[in-house]
């Protein structure tokens with residue numbers, strides 16, 4: 001299942017964002033951030049402690065089931081009293097959740113997390129970015145491995161000169177996408193597709209901000 | 218317009234190129250000194266393009282200096298900092314000012330340099346930049362539009378003969394040739410036996426190969442490269458040789474080693490020329506050439 005992968009912002013950054021805002025309501029989420037241990041019930045409780053220690057007042061907290069869902073507003077309605085007492089909502093969900101809440105409640109929000117990527121859990125406690133939704137999928141020619149996402153530079157014609165022992169030049173813990181693609185295509189007997197000189201990528205799949213409507217025909 | 222470097226490549230003589238790094242800032246004295254010293258000794262000099270993702274005076278500016286001083290520049294262009302509009306525009310500018318040799322590189326990650334939070338562009342990569350050059354030469358841009366006056370270039374690329382794994386690298390190498398590379402300057406080579414076997418493979422392609430030779434300046438520098446630079450393997454005997462140099466004599470030893478390697482490559486006709494990288498010590502290039510018994 002795809003997940004929104006997050007990491008906590010530093011306490012210093014959160015303190016800076018909360019400067020002058022003393023009454024805080026904290027929102028966590030029961031889905032992705034619970035899985036990544038960044039915004040589930042234990043993390044929300046720990047954040048409350050930190051805020052109290054730094055002299056803030058916590059008017060309440062909640063862990064909603066799925067923060068990015070449109071139903072979140074109904075769940076938050078039940079907490080409206082405590083939310084209204086707050087100067088700011090400190091939101092420990094991914095940025096989809098933060099934006100959902102901010103559009104529903106029209107209240108000052110501060111994200112407590114940085115949203116890193118949309119990925120999946122590939123081993124226990126390990127999350128990987130698999131697809132960056134580029135809008136012009138090319139993995140039919142790369143053995144089903146995405147170089148747009150897995151190659152640090154998004155190269156589509158094979159490895160750069162930085163590949164080292166099959167790892168990427170930026171991190172010896174990351175596989176070089178083009179070593180993976182080469183091995184996969186070799187297994188499949190389809191190296192010819194790697195030999196094909198690919199033209200410049202089409203970055204106009206869907207201009208940001210993406211928008212899609214089901215055609216009414 | 219056929220560049221003098223292209224003529225030299227076609228002449229069949231043993232080619233000598235070297236590297237000149239533009240300065241960090243606008244004090245061009247040292248760069249001008251290196252150009253003055255080397256311009257008549259080598260067939261062409263490469264101007265590095267924010268090498269290792271470290272921001273410097275641009276390669277285009279350096280290439281223009283070489284041209285104005287009467288030398289033959291090879292403009293290095295990476296795809297890290299410019300999208301296809303900027304790259305094509307800079308190619309047009311280069312050609313309009315008499316710069317006709319280009320080395321096409323993908324470029325290092327910005328994370329390896331001194332502006333780590335910058336955006337890496339990589340709209341094109343090395344083989345697509347080569348293909349873009351061939352398209353511009355035909356009077357079209359990458360958008361399919363007609364040019365009013367088309368440029369001409371001698372285009373090249375790089376290869377890492379000791380990459381690990383090597384097979385994907387060789388596929389990329391072949392694509393660069395297909396895309397239009399006329400010459401290849403290699404990543405630093407230290408193991409001549411391995412390089413010979415690479416050349417046995419590379420000889421089948423219609424491309425001139427200039428072997429990359431880096432000046433070793435100390436044993437720690439050699440170990441640093443082994444650890445940090447992909448595809449560079451300084452063999453232990455060479456590290457020992459330089460470590461055993463008398464105090465203050467490491468650089469002289471490095472010059473001797475580089476000269477010896479070039480001499481062997483030249484004498485045995487292993488490849489078409491040499492690309493000397495004396496990183497930060499460009500003034501020593503003539504000494505390396507002398508140690509290799511090379512005169513231009």
Ligand code: SF4
Pocket residue numbers: 130131132133134135136137138139146147148149
């Ligand atoms: S090419 Fe990669 S990023 Fe683009 S849609 Fe396909 S998998 Fe996703």
Ligand code: SF4
Pocket residue numbers: 150151152153154155158159160161162163164167168169170175176177178179
């Ligand atoms: S080392 Fe591999 S994954 Fe990393 S940037 Fe180069 S080609 Fe891409």
